[in-house]
Amino acid sequence: MSLLEVAGVSVSFDGFKAINNLSFEIGEAELRAIIGPNGAGKTTFMDIVTGKTRPDEGQVLWGETSTSLLRLSESQIARAGVGRKFQRPTVFEDQSVEDNLLLALKKNRSPFGVLAFKKSTDDADAITKLADEIGLGDQLTRKAGELSHGQKQWLEIGMLLAQDPQLLLVDEPAAGMTLAEREHTTDILKKAAGTRAVVVVEHDMEFVRRLDCKVTVLHEGSVLAEGSLDHVTQNQDVIDVYLGR
Known part of the structure; x- marks a missing residue:
């Protein structure tokens, strides 16, 4: 069953068709790579799904009830279960790793709920488990600003997972990472996809190969090819417009 279905979506900017009759769907616990x-x-595809950009035509349907995300605001889409990680890590650098994860936990965000908040044993356990999953279990008291680039990326992924999204959109997570960091990042994302949908936009073909998932190739705002990495990289159209460059 589809968690997200994008059907016949198009959007133009000053006459340039950034998305052209795009259709895409992903299941509830699935890992997908998007290349092109x-x-x-x-990026425009992710902007549409998260409500940052409104398409000129088409549908974006969500969940069992096929709710239209186009009727929701960015904040409502986030609360519905769509999380997004941009290419540059955004963490609270003056706060500890533990505090960053605590701030991100899915909680009552009303003014009274925030004022009355006290960290419970369950919260502490959840943070410890999350930190271990992202490889920062021994860094909880360290300031986020002191982490390496790769560790900051893991922390931001952890902060998104703390919100318990049903769909996680991740933009070029391997950029600027060492080989060891890239390998650990694939492990984090593959494990996350066991319980939610994860879409990874990436240029690094070795990183995509390690993800070992279905690949969607975009070109000029449309799906050019779809399938395993071996399948799409043998497609002559993909070679001509992307791999041959």
Whole structure:
């Protein structure tokens, strides 16, 4: 069953068609990689799903009830269960790793709920478990600003997982990472996809190969090819417009 279905979506900016009759769907516990040349529409696709950009036509349907995400605001879409990680890590650098994860936990965010909040044993356990999952179990008291680039990426992924999203959109997580950091990042994302949908936009083909998942190739705002990495990289159209560059 589909968790997210994008059907016949198009959007233009000043006459340029960034997304052109795009259709895409992903299941409830699935890992998917999206690749394609610059300008293929990868970022615009994520902008549409998260409510940052409104398409000119088409549908974006969510969950068992096929709720239209196009009727919801960005904050409502986030609360519905869509989490997004941008390419540059965004963490609270003056706060500890533990505090960053605590701030991100899914909680009552009303003014009274925030004022009355006290960390419970369950909260502490959840933070410890999350920190272990992202490889920062021994860094809880360290300031986020002191972490390496890769560790900051893991912390931000952990902060998104703390919100318990049903769909996680991740933009170029391997950028700027060492080989060991990239390998650990694939492990984090593969494990996350066991309980939720994870969409990874990436240029690093070795990183995509390690993800070992279905790949969607975008070109000029449309799906050019879809299947395993071996399948799409043998597609002549994909070679011509992307891999041959």
